[in-house]
Amino acid sequence: ADAGAGRGNLLLGQIWMQGLGVTVDPDKALGYFKLAAAGGDMKAGRYAGLIARQQGDVQTAADWFRQAAEQGDITSQYYLGQAYETGTGVPQDDVAAMAWYQKSASRGDIIASDGMVGMAGLYERGLGVPQDMTKAVALYQQAAGLGNGAAKAALVRLGK
Numbered sequence: 001a002d003a004g005a006g007r008g009n010l011l012l013g014q015i016w017m018q019g020l021g022v023t024v025d026p027d028k029a030l031g032y033f034k035l036a037a038a039g040g041d042m043k044a045g046r047y048a049g050l051i052a053r054q055q056g057d058v059q060t061a062a063d064w065f066r067q068a069a070e071q072g073d074i075t076s077q078y079y080l081g082q083a084y085e086t087g088t089g090v091p092q093d094d095v096a097a098m099a100w101y102q103k104s105a106s107r108g109d110i111i112a113s114d115g116m117v118g119m120a121g122l123y124e125r126g127l128g129v130p131q132d133m134t135k136a137v138a139l140y141q142q143a144a145g146l147g148n149g150a151a152k153a154a155l156v157r158l159g160k
Helices: 006-018 026-038 044-054 058-070 074-086 094-105 113-125 133-145 149-157
Strands: none
Touching (some): 006 026, 006 044, 026 044, 044 058, 044 074, 074 113, 094 113, 113 133, 113 149, 133 149
């Protein structure tokens, strides 16, 4: 971190955010996340967004999630999709939610499985896309196969 490495600042931010050997200090963590973002670490915006969201500043949270999402952070893409789906910090927009969920899901692994669940929920309810239970169930099954608990619960809820 002292050498200006973005990832070093990110890790220091996580230490202060989670209280690993120190007292939890969201403000100190945020300072490190901002340094990490300035240093080009694509995950830094995710954590800065989580702090902003925790502090009730949903607009700033969405801005941070967007920054990290546009840099390719899958988890931030999912969080931005959630923000659009719920209208939290951004105008509610199911089409935009689906687009961000699709980007998040595109890698196809366990980290991407939350994006699959987001997409499935929109298909299940017909939000931003025509309702399609076949697509919804297939996405839930794909995510569940990767170990996603929310997808497994949705399949139980749907009797699948």
